[in-house]
Amino acid sequence: MKKLLLFLICSAALTACTSDDSSSVSTEGSRLKKVVLDFGDQIETVRLQYSGNKQVKQITGSGSTSYFFSGNLITKLGSGNNFQHFEYDSQDRLLAAYYSGGGNEYRTDYVYNADGTVDCEEKTNGEVNEMRRLYFENEEVVRKDITRKNSDTQQWESSSFFFTHDDKNVPDQGVGRWIFNYLKSLGSDTYPVHHNVVTIRQEFNGEEATYGYEYTYNSLGYPITMMQMDNNWQPTGWTTNYFYQ
DSSP: OHHHHHHHHGGGSOOOOSSOOTTTOBSSSSBEEEEEEEOSSOEEEEEEEEETTEEEEEEETTEEEEEEEETTEEEEEEETTEEEEEEEOTTSOEEEEEEEETTEEEEEEEEEOTTSOEEEEEEETTEEEEEEEEEEETTEEEEEEEEEEOTTTOOEEEEEEEEEEOSSOOOBOBBTHHHHHHHHHTSSSOOOSSSOEEEEEEEETTEEEEEEEEEEEOTTSOEEEEEEEOTTSOEEEEEEEEEEO
16 A cells, blocks of 8 residues: 555655754754755755644645644644544554545554564555565564565565664654654554664565665764665665754
8 A cells, every 4th residue: 555655654755845944953952853855966855843742744845744643642644635544442552544545545454463563454445455564672673574466467476674773763753753653664664663774684586685774873862864775785875864953
């Protein structure tokens, strides 16, 4: 359910805002206020707004994404009439995420197993098109097995991803940050929950590749820059810059 996932993370890759908040942010601090993605030939910026200790909006040059809470849990996010919704069980564990768009219904259901793994089942209009099993250590995803239907061949394909993390801090986005990053980590892509992802090893069809990120940090142990590295551990030209308050 890639449209669902893309909707969830759309605020991470949009055009720059026209306003300048350089006087209120710096590379020091812990509360994330601005992220600048440098692709080499293009720069994209997203700014974060808070209400008290909750992140309630991410603003870009082309629009904004708003976040709505029940207590400390995000219940929906989006803008206009386009929202993604989240449901939880009595233990505040995510049970379902769903979104409608383009005449289709997208939904992911989550099952929590006794061994600590989490199973995710993505559906489009009720038909399963991707399944994931996630393995955790210290509340961080360390392995993800993905089985998805190839849209061209209609055959099921499987791959596994293995992750390592640093011992530093993920940028603080206030109340909801943990659950929001956890929601994203359950998707097809990889996001940190408590510590930053350093390496990703992918196994697919008997082959494997390792890629990841290199960081610089501020004095409090939060990332200032994150440089994406390819399978030969060379920079891809994509750098993320973090600014705090």
